[in-house]
Amino acid sequence: xxxxxxxxRMQFAANISFHILFPTITIALSWFLFYFKLRFVQTGEPxxxxxxxxxxxxxxxxxxxxxxxxxxxxxxxxxxxxxxxETVGNIAGPLLGYEVLTxxxxxxxxxxxxxxxxxxxxxxxxxxxxxxVAIGTTLSAFWILALNSWMQxxxxxxxxxxxxxxxxxxxxxxxPSFPYRLSHMVVASGLTxxxxxxxxxxYRLLKGDDKQAPKLTLKIALTxxxxxxxxxxxxxxxxxxxxxxxxxxxxxxxxxxWHTEKGAPLLLFAIPDEEKRTNHFEIAIPNxxxxxxxxxxxxxxxxxxxxxxxxxxxxxxxxxxxxMVGVGxxxxxxxxxxxxxxxxxxxxPPWLLKALVAMSFSGWLATLAGWYVTEIGxxxxxxxxxxxxxxxxxxxxxxxxxxxxxLYLILYVVIMAAYLHTLFTMANRAVEIEEIxxxxxxxxxxxxxxxxRENNHV
Amino acid sequence: xxxxxSLAVIFVALMGxxxxxxxxxDGFDLGVGILLPLTxxxxxxxxxxxIGPFWDANExxxxxxxxxxxxxxxxxxxxxxxxxxxPTAVLLISLVLRGVAxxxxxxxxxxxxxxxxxxxxxxxxxxAMSQGYMLGMYVMGFENTLAAYAFSILSAFGVAxxxxxxxxxxxxxxTEGALQVQAVAWAKKAGLICFIGVIAVSAVNPLINPDVxxxxxxxxxxxxxxxxxxxxxxxxxxxxxxLKLLPxxxxxxxxxxFVGAVIIFTLCFxxxxxxxxxxxxxxxxxxxxxxxxxxxxSFLLWGVIVVVPVIFSYTFFSYxxxxxxxxxxxxx
Numbered sequence: 001x002x003x004x005x006x007x008x009r010m011q012f013a014a015n016i017s018f019h020i021l022f023p024t025i026t027i028a029l030s031w032f033l034f035y036f037k038l039r040f041v042q043t044g045e046p047x048x049x050x051x052x053x054x055x056x057x058x059x060x061x062x063x064x065x066x067x068x069x070x071x072x073x074x075x076x077x078x079x080x081x082x083x084x085x086e087t088v089g090n091i092a093g094p095l096l097g098y099e100v101l102t103x104x105x106x107x108x109x110x111x112x113x114x115x116x117x118x119x120x121x122x123x124x125x126x127x128x129x130x131x132x133v134a135i136g137t138t139l140s141a142f143w144i145l146a147l148n149s150w151m152q153x154x155x156x157x158x159x160x161x162x163x164x165x166x167x168x169x170x171x172x173x174x175x176p177s178f179p180y181r182l183s184h185m186v187v188a189s190g191l192t193x194x195x196x197x198x199x200x201x202x203y204r205l206l207k208g209d210d211k212q213a214p215k216l217t218l219k220i221a222l223t224x225x226x227x228x229x230x231x232x233x234x235x236x237x238x239x240x241x242x243x244x245x246x247x248x249x250x251x252x253x254x255x256x257x258w259h260t261e262k263g264a265p266l267l268l269f270a271i272p273d274e275e276k277r278t279n280h281f282e283i284a285i286p287n288x289x290x291x292x293x294x295x296x297x298x299x300x301x302x303x304x305x306x307x308x309x310x311x312x313x314x315x316x317x318x319x320x321x322x323x324m325v326g327v328g329x330x331x332x333x334x335x336x337x338x339x340x341x342x343x344x345x346x347x348x349p350p351w352l353l354k355a356l357v358a359m360s361f362s363g364w365l366a367t368l369a370g371w372y373v374t375e376i377g378x379x380x381x382x383x384x385x386x387x388x389x390x391x392x393x394x395x396x397x398x399x400x401x402x403x404x405x406x407l408y409l410i411l412y413v414v415i416m417a418a419y420l421h422t423l424f425t426m427a428n429r430a431v432e433i434e435e436i437x438x439x440x441x442x443x444x445x446x447x448x449x450x451x452x453r454e455n456n457h458v
Numbered sequence: 459x460x461x462x463x464s465l466a467v468i469f470v471a472l473m474g475x476x477x478x479x480x481x482x483x484d485g486f487d488l489g490v491g492i493l494l495p496l497t498x499x500x501x502x503x504x505x506x507x508x509i510g511p512f513w514d515a516n517e518x519x520x521x522x523x524x525x526x527x528x529x530x531x532x533x534x535x536x537x538x539x540x541x542x543x544x545p546t547a548v549l550l551i552s553l554v555l556r557g558v559a560x561x562x563x564x565x566x567x568x569x570x571x572x573x574x575x576x577x578x579x580x581x582x583x584x585x586a587m588s589q590g591y592m593l594g595m596y597v598m599g600f601e602n603t604l605a606a607y608a609f610s611i612l613s614a615f616g617v618a619x620x621x622x623x624x625x626x627x628x629x630x631x632x633t634e635g636a637l638q639v640q641a642v643a644w645a646k647k648a649g650l651i652c653f654i655g656v657i658a659v660s661a662v663n664p665l666i667n668p669d670v671x672x673x674x675x676x677x678x679x680x681x682x683x684x685x686x687x688x689x690x691x692x693x694x695x696x697x698x699x700x701l702k703l704l705p706x707x708x709x710x711x712x713x714x715x716f717v718g719a720v721i722i723f724t725l726c727f728x729x730x731x732x733x734x735x736x737x738x739x740x741x742x743x744x745x746x747x748x749x750x751x752x753x754x755x756s757f758l759l760w761g762v763i764v765v766v767p768v769i770f771s772y773t774f775f776s777y778x779x780x781x782x783x784x785x786x787x788x789x790x
Contacts, residue, residue, distance in 0.1 A: 105765075
């Protein structure tokens with residue numbers, strides 16, 4: 001049977017993988033909502049309010065799942081990984097504390113006004129509340145990524161009797177991998193939200209929804225995706241160079257490089273074999289890995305054999321990296337192709353809409369794969385050079401962990417099913433609801449009396 | 459830079475404040491969940507509307523309280539939650555269930571709404587009971603005895619009743635008509651159970667913890683601390699009498715039971731805090747033994763000094779915005 005260490009790892013992986021799906025959407029969706037609200041205030045076009053109203057409900061449900069699934073994490077640091085806080089708690093603690101104080105309260109405090117307060121506060125205060133929620137979600141990403149990056153590339157501390165003490169907080173927060181990881185994650189969130197908005201909007205169009213709002217949101221989402229995909233590829237490349245400098249063993253695993261070599265090939269596909277310390281069935285582009293990582297065709301890449309016993313398991317990192325990059329390339333192609341179609345004023349053909357629906361949750365796949373690369377890639381360390389995962393583990397009875405893990409897994413399946421079902425139920429309901437005609441500027445034939453803008457809220 | 463010993467006291471006070479605020483704030487919204495009637499559709503909608511804008515922020519106080527325990531007293535955090543591993547898992551799963559049920563009940567297919575209402579009610583009840591159970595085990599020093607389990611189960615019902623009580627008082631303040639009458643009846647019943655629970659905990663706590671006994675019954679400390687239980691007792695009696703008069707003409711005094719409940723919660727909290735200070739794990743670890751490095755706590759304290767007053771002001775603002783009787787909960 002499994003031992004406590006393995007079960008604790010599985011539980012933490014399950015908790016954090018499930019949790020991160022929802023903030024990944026809300027971090028960027030909050031900015032989409034702020035944009036919709038701002039445009040409504042500026043133009044008075046009711047279509048912006050419709051877009052806001054539809055997406056704010058999806059935001060609310062996603063945010064709620066994010067909040068409640070996140071609470072589990074702060075308990076587990078103590079229950080399953082007691083040595084983590086004992087060793088690096090002096091660093092991790094305040095960073096988590098600042099996240100709660102500056103981000104969680106901010107977003108939760110103004111969420112009520114954003115969701116339910118439109119008739120109770122002025123339009124200006126409501127827009128401000130929407131902006132503050134967006135800032136709050138982004139701030140929480142800032143703090144948690146500062147901590148995660150410090151665990152990857154620690155600095156600004158000193159060790160006394162095996163315990164880390166802070167020396168320079170600015171160095172701790174702005175550790176070498178932090179700017180790259182933060183921007184990579186924030187842009188990942190932008191892409192995840194963009195493809196979700198595009199996918200659900202495309203779904204509504206496919207269901208025969210002829211209203212303005214889904215067309216508008218599809219266009220905006222595709223524009224965002226079109227801009228962010230190349231940007232993400234650029235940031236990812238920078239992040240890779242940074243990792244090569246600070247965690248070369250992770251890069252070696254990502255590229256499947258066993259022996260240190262000059263002019264290393266880029267492996268499009270391979271089956272890494274950790275026992276024989278080689279790859280099977282390689283499909284490779286010669287010299288490309290060296291070129292990407294060192295910007296020199298003959299650049300040297302350190303192989304895994306130089307880190308024997310001290311490098312991550314190769315296969316999961318290797319595959320996860322290819323999934324992430326693969327999804328990213330697909331995103332690039334489909335967003336540019338669709339957006340150019342729209343730009344040429346051509347309606348998207350059904351097959352393309354279907355493809356966009358299929359891509360609704362592509363951001364989740366890429367984000368999870370990316371996190372697996374960076375987290376598994378840090379193994380066997382929990383905090384690089386300071387604490388291994390094995391040493392941080394608890395001594396709780398394995399039966400207890402197995403029980404809690406099983407309960408969590410059942411819960412997650414139920415929530416995921418309900419979430420997806422609800423999302424599409426909401427989309428279908430939106431298709432059925434007739435648009436009030438007084439604001440349809442697209443149909444100038446029907447002349448309607450001017451109605452107070454406030455009334456269009458309902 | 460702050461001194462190490464006073465930092466431990468400051469942080470345990472902050473943690474205590476978060477726990478108290480959590481018990482009051484999430485207490486009323488968990489209580490509303492516990493009381494949710496599964497048959498009267500309109501009432502359940504109104505009740506949920508009364509907590510809709512607040513529950514997210516209310517739960518954040520739990521995150522802060524547990525966060526402060528983790529950050530400032532990591533050794534105590536791992537000791538306590540390893541002892542309470544399974545009840546903690548039940549608590550977390552219940553909180554997840556009721557949190558998602560809150561949103562799914564309003565947004566999923568209409569035919570699923572009764573199911574999500576049930577999930578919301580059961581999740582609220584289980585969350586309250588697991589907190590009560592954890593409190594009971596904490597008071598009993600995590601003993602593996604039959605008496606400890608029995609006491610913790612009693613405490614589970616006590617906390618659920620206390621939350622139902624403050625939830626009912628919240629509804630008296632926020633609702634009108636038949637639902638308000640119903641809320642008064644709930645408050646009377648839950649208040650009585652809660653009262654018995656408080657007496658039971660107060661009696662058992664000094665009996666099983668010799669340290670607590672000496673603390674409460676050492677002259678002249680007893681004299682200073684005596685107003686605490688006396689005021690608590692008097693408030694319970696006064697609130698029960700007050701409830702008989704509600705709802706009154708023009709809704710006069712509809713807020714009184716809630717304020718009374720908040721004061722009762724606060725008094726009980728101080729009673730418990732007084733019993734155990736300076737121990738953070740009863741009889742085993744003091745706050746000074748468990749505290750993190752002063753340089754870390756000072757760094758965080760600056761943030762606390764700046765941010766917490768801001769949190770209070772916008773929390774107050776949010777309650778101000780949704781002041782008065784509940785209206786239908788809509789997204790616009």
